[in-house]
Amino acid sequence: MLTLTFANIKMMARNYHTTFWALFFPLLLVVVFGLFDVGGGPRPATITIIDDARTPAAQELKASLAQVHSLEISNAPGGLNAARQRLAKGGLDYLLVIPSGFGAAGAEQPPVTLQYDAAEQERSQLVEGLVRDLAIQAVQSPGSSAAPALVRAEGIAVNKPSYFDLVLLGLVGFGTMTHSIISIAVRITAYRNQSIYKRLLVTPLPVWKYFAAEIGAHLALALAQAAIILGLGVLAFGARFNGNVLAVFAVVLLGSIVFLNIGFIVSAWTNTPAAASGLGNAVALPMLFFSGAFFATTSLPWVLPVLVQGLPLTPMLEAMRLIALQGAPLWSTWPQLAMLTGWVAGTALVAVKVFRFN
Amino acid sequence: MDEAVRVEGLTKRFGSFTAVSDISFTVKTGEIFGILGPNGAGKTTTLEIIEGLQKPSQGQVTVLGMNVLKESARIKSRIGVQLQSSAYFDYLSLRELLVLMGSFYGRRVDADSLLNTVGLLDKAKSRVAKLSGGQKQRFTVAASLVNDPELIILDEPTIGLDPQARRHLWELIRQVHQRGVTVMLTTHYMDEAQVLCQRLAIMDHGQLVAVDTPQNLVGRLQATYTVKLVLTQALNGAQLEALQGLAASVQALEGNTYILRLDKTPRALDKALDAIVQGNISLEHLEVAPVTLEDVFLELTGTELRD
Numbered sequence: 027m028l029t030l031t032f033a034n035i036k037m038m039a040r041n042y043h044t045t046f047w048a049l050f051f052p053l054l055l056v057v058v059f060g061l062f063d064v065g066g067g068p069r070p071a072t073i074t075i076i077d078d079a080r081t082p083a084a085q086e087l088k089a090s091l092a093q094v095h096s097l098e099i100s101n102a103p104g105g106l107n108a109a110r111q112r113l114a115k116g117g118l119d120y121l122l123v124i125p126s127g128f129g130a131a132g133a134e135q136p137p138v139t140l141q142y143d144a145a146e147q148e149r150s151q152l153v154e155g156l157v158r159d160l161a162i163q164a165v166q167s168p169g170s171s172a173a174p175a176l177v178r179a180e181g182i183a184v185n186k187p188s189y190f191d192l193v194l195l196g197l198v199g200f201g202t203m204t205h206s207i208i209s210i211a212v213r214i215t216a217y218r219n220q221s222i223y224k225r226l227l228v229t230p231l232p233v234w235k236y237f238a239a240e241i242g243a244h245l246a247l248a249l250a251q252a253a254i255i256l257g258l259g260v261l262a263f264g265a266r267f268n269g270n271v272l273a274v275f276a277v278v279l280l281g282s283i284v285f286l287n288i289g290f291i292v293s294a295w296t297n298t299p300a301a302a303s304g305l306g307n308a309v310a311l312p313m314l315f316f317s318g319a320f321f322a323t324t325s326l327p328w329v330l331p332v333l334v335q336g337l338p339l340t341p342m343l344e345a346m347r348l349i350a351l352q353g354a355p356l357w358s359t360w361p362q363l364a365m366l367t368g369w370v371a372g373t374a375l376v377a378v379k380v381f382r383f384n
Numbered sequence: 385m386d387e388a389v390r391v392e393g394l395t396k397r398f399g400s401f402t403a404v405s406d407i408s409f410t411v412k413t414g415e416i417f418g419i420l421g422p423n424g425a426g427k428t429t430t431l432e433i434i435e436g437l438q439k440p441s442q443g444q445v446t447v448l449g450m451n452v453l454k455e456s457a458r459i460k461s462r463i464g465v466q467l468q469s470s471a472y473f474d475y476l477s478l479r480e481l482l483v484l485m486g487s488f489y490g491r492r493v494d495a496d497s498l499l500n501t502v503g504l505l506d507k508a509k510s511r512v513a514k515l516s517g518g519q520k521q522r523f524t525v526a527a528s529l530v531n532d533p534e535l536i537i538l539d540e541p542t543i544g545l546d547p548q549a550r551r552h553l554w555e556l557i558r559q560v561h562q563r564g565v566t567v568m569l570t571t572h573y574m575d576e577a578q579v580l581c582q583r584l585a586i587m588d589h590g591q592l593v594a595v596d597t598p599q600n601l602v603g604r605l606q607a608t609y610t611v612k613l614v615l616t617q618a619l620n621g622a623q624l625e626a627l628q629g630l631a632a633s634v635q636a637l638e639g640n641t642y643i644l645r646l647d648k649t650p651r652a653l654d655k656a657l658d659a660i661v662q663g664n665i666s667l668e669h670l671e672v673a674p675v676t677l678e679d680v681f682l683e684l685t686g687t688e689l690r691d
Contacts, residue, residue, distance in 0.1 A: 029487035030484065030488075036475065036480075037474065037475040041474070221469045224437065225467055225471075225472070226488070227436075228436070228460060229485070229488040230488065230489060
C-alpha cells in the first residue's frame with residue numbers, strides 16, 4: 027500500500043499542470059488579499075455577556091441586547107477569563123459583565139462593566155450608550171424601584187486579526203476543498219475511462235488498499251498545499267498565526283477527508299473528467315461563498331446564516347481560525363470537529379454506496 | 385494438474401442479451417490455447433469470467449483447480465492478465481510501473497530483467513504514452529508477468545499492430561510459453577490462431593462452434609484448395625450442378641459469391657477451372673488458395689469472419 031501511496035504522490039507531483047493550477051489560484055488570492063487592503067464588509071459586533079447577578083433585571087438586559095441587530099451574542103465557554111482572553115485576541119468585540127446585585131431590590135446598583143477594543147473608540151461609544159439605556163430600562167422596569175445603573179467602560183489593547191488574517195485561513199479551506207473534490211473526481215473518471223481500474227481488479231490488490239493509498243496521497247498533498255499557502259501569507263505578507271500549526275493541519279486533514287468523500291460521490295455521478303470537474307466546481311464554489319471563506323456568513327440574507335452552519339467548510343474554517351488566530355487548543359474546537367466527523371461518516375456512507383469502478 | 389482452465393456449461397447474460405451461451409472447454413497445462421471468433425462472439429466476456437472480472441450467469445469455471453467464484457483472490461495471484469483495452473498510470477516510467485504492479489502481488493520485481501525479456505530495457509525510463517503500438521503491447525505482456533504466473537491470459541494481444549510488430553509479439557508469446565507458462569489468448573486473426581495456437585476454440589454469437597488443433601480443424605474439411613468465385617450474375621441450376629459434381633462443397637455467399645472446396649483427388653483444380661470456362665460462367669473475379677482456418681470458420685458458421 028505504501029508503494030501505491032508514494033506512486034500516487036509521485037504521479038500527482040509530476041502532473042505539473044494540475045498541481046500548478048491547484049496551487050496557483052489560492053496563492054494568487056493570497057497575493058491579491060495580501061497586497062491590497064480588501065475589506066470584508068460590515069458585520070455585526072460580537073458580545074459575550076457574563077451574568078453574575080442572575081436577577082430578572084439581568085435577564086431583561088440580556089434579552090434586550092439579543093434584540094439588537096447590530097450585535098451578535100456569543101456564548102462564553104470557559105467563563106470570564108476565557109472571554110477576556112478572546113477579547114484580548116480579537117475573537118470578540120465586547121465583553122459585558124453584569125455584577126451580582128445588579129437589579130436587586132432596594133440596593134445601590136453596581137455598574138455593569140463593558141470591555142472593548144480601545145482602537146474601536148467611535149463604535150464603542152455607541153454600544154456603551156446603548157448598553158446604558160438598556161441597563162437603565164431593565165432596572166427601572168415595573169416593580170423595581172432601583173436607581174439608574176451606570177456602565178463602566180474599559181477600553182483595552184486588543185491584538186485583533188485583520189481581514190487578511192481571516193481570509194488567509196479561508197484560502198487554506200478553499201484550496202483544500204477544491205483540490206480534494208476535483209482532483210479525486212477527475213482522476214477516478216479518467217482511470218475508469220482508460221480501464222485502469224479493470225487492470226487493477228485483475229490483480230489481488232484489495233480494493234480498500236487502493237482507496238487508502240489514494241486518500242493518503244491526497245492528504246499528503248493537502249498538507250503541503252496548506253503549508254505553502256500559510257507560509258506565503260505569514261512570511262511574505264505578515265499574516266498573524268498565534269496557534270499550533272499541527273492542530274491546524276489536523277483540521278485540514280479532517281476537512282480534506284470530507285471533501286475527498288464528496289469527490290468520490292461526484293465521480294460516481296459523472297462519466298468524463300470534464301463533467302467531473304464541472305460538477306466538482308458546482309459543488310465547491312457555492313460552499314466557498316456561503317461558508318465564510320471571504321466574508322462573514324452573518325451578513326447573509328434570510329435563513330442562509332443558519333443553513334450555512336451545516337456546510338462542512340464552515341466548521342473547518344471556524345476551527346482553523348479559532349486555533350490559528352485565538353490560540354485555541356484543538357480540543358476546544360470539539361463542536362466544529364464533531365460536525366466535521368459527522369460529515370466524514372455521512373459522506374463515506376454515500377460514497378461507498380454509489381462508487382463504481384465501471 | 386493437467387487442466388489449467390475448465391469451463392463447464394458457461395452462460396453469461398446481460399439483461400435479455402446472451403453474450404455467452406452454454407459453452408464448455410478445457411485448457412491443458414502448458415499449451416497455447418486460442419479462442420477465435422469475430423468481435424461480439426463472446427471471447428472477451430468468457431475471458432473476463434475466467435479472470436474474475438465478471439460473474440457467470442450459469443455454469444462453472446475453475447482456474448488452476450480453483451473455483452473462480454470462491455477463490456478469486458488466490459487465482460488472481462497466480463495468473464497474469466493482459467486486457468484488450470487497459471491503460472496504465474500516467475506519469476510513471478515503465479520501470480516504476482512494473483515495480484508498482486509487482487507490489488500489488490506482494491512481490492519485489494526485477495523490472496529491468498522483465499523489460500529486457502520483452503526488448504524494452506532501453507525504454508525503462510520512458511512512459512507508456514511515448515511507446516509505439518507494438519512496444520505498448522510488449523509492455524502489457526511484461527506487466528502480465530510481474531507475478532511469475534502459471535497461466536497468462538491475453539485478450540487480442542496483436543490487435544491494431546502492423547505485420548512486423550505482430551510477428552515480434554508472436555515470438556515473445558512463444559518465449560513466455562517456453563518458460564513453462566500456459567498461454568490462453570483470444571484473437572480474430574486466422575493466421576495468428578493458426579501459427580500460434582496448439583488448440584483452438586471457435587466462437588460465434590456466444591456459442592462454441594468447435595474445439596480442436598488447427599490441423600484437425602482444417603483436416604475436417606476434406607479439401608485441399610478453395611476457389612472463390614465472384615460472378616456478375618448468380619449461377620443457374622445447370623452451372624451449380626456442374627460445379628457441385630466437381631467440388632467437395634459449394635457454398636453460396638452474398639453478392640453472387642461462391643466458395644468451392646476442392647477435395648484431395650488428383651487434378652481437382654484443373655477440372656474445376658475447366659468447368660468454369662466451359663460452363664459460360666460470367667466471372668468477375670477468381671481466387672485460388674489452400675484451405676485455411678478461414679474456410680473452417682466459413683464452413684462452421686456460414687459467414688466470413690467479421691471485424
